[in-house]
Amino acid sequence: MTIGVLALQGDVREHAAAFGALGESVRLVVGPEDLAGLSGLVLPGGESTTLSLLLESSGLFDPLGEVLGNGLPAFGTCAGMILLAGTVLDGRVDQRRFGVIDLTIRRNGYGRQAASFECDVEVSGLGADPLHAVFIRAPVVEGCGPGVEVLATLPDACERGSPVHVEPLTDRPGHHRPVVCRQGPVLVAAFHPELTGDRRLHQMFVEMTKEERR
């Protein structure tokens, strides 16, 4: 059981530390040769345009796309969520993605850095205690397909703090945005669970990798 962490750019160390603290063995993935025998792969936070380019130049994009297509469990946070999504609005035309979760994502949908925020989020399956979530230039989910299970949402509006410049999600009334989603073996979060000491979402992913092996 080895969990791979894509280690081309971004907050790789925090994800590796989170899985290490859960007793999992971790491998940093920088090239195609690192993919063999993984039980799951994490795509960390970082800059999605840079990650997309480095995935291409390292020769990782196609082999990684193949193992993801074959059902390798994957966990994407922020930029990692963008890379796993099916449709990205406002991305660069040459920005590639894996399309293994049926989400439509708008990059930096909450605004620039001054609008980055923290808040508590209740996540289905993690018990009653909310998860503290750190949103940094976070992507916004504009739409999700029928196969996607929404595990947590956030209301768009807030009384003070971050101005939120997003259109209401048409197929989900009440102006609530999905911020944690799952489709089969793919788990994504718009925020950064790796930046807090709460390992419950990482634990959920570990359980998903075990389900896949059964």
Add this chain to the structure above:
Amino acid sequence: MTQPAPSSRPTGTFTVKRGLAEMLRGGVIMDVVDAEQAKVAEDAGAVAVMALERVPADIRRDGGVARMSDPALIEGIKVAVTVPVMAKARIGHFAEAQVLAALGVDYIDESEVLTPADEAHHIDKWPYQVPFVCGATNLGEALRRISEGAAMIRSKGEAGTGNIVEAVRHLRSILGDIRRVTEADPAELYGWAKDLAAPIGLVQEIAGTGRLPVPLFCAGGIATPADASLVMQLGAEAVFVGSGIFKSGNPSQMARAIVEATAHFADADLVAKVSTGLGAAMAGQEIGTLGVHLAERGW
């Protein structure tokens, strides 16, 4: 599912400020003077761009007072790219910082590359929603900047020279002193705090963690892919490249090569490959021949 109260959504916390720096790790932040250069930088894989009036090599050559960029250029850069946009303010020039915050930049660099506005005081960075990065030549300077609210530190190096020697000196000084602090006993930490002219709380924190409480990036003199590999191997977590890209013979190719060498800094075969056939790196300067030492600005 019940929702938390919408009002409990604070912005501008130290966690979100430092968090953006964490996301830039392993990447290259490139100096740009206009939207056209910003596009070249983003196309090459920059994790962020830094807007400034003139690149350091030109500031060095032309002299005069170097200031914050024209807001129109910053607006143009913000529109041109999707990666974070940073911009430089003069040391102590809190009004420039306020303007940059009003323009909505993602990070402010209170930078010695611009002409200082205050010879004794840096900006009090805590009240701002926008995070700050500051330069440092040694551990004491780094901790003073963090105590003022900086959420990222970059070793200063000597900007605009294309000479890596000062960046190496500063990185080795900061990281070497961190190692020595971790070996000190609790009583000795007070002596370290006095000698570093830094808050005891921060000294005690790094004694426990073995690293700065914010990411440590490297700037000042990086001109080749091998330079980037060198400073990453020494312990920098990302690199800033100023004149090294747009003063080289082939900016687009040089930028791309430095991005690859930073991401794969320990892979000598890859660094060799991307270094091949790049054309001329920027012309460099010996530190001993310089009239102005930018790294000496800041206190």
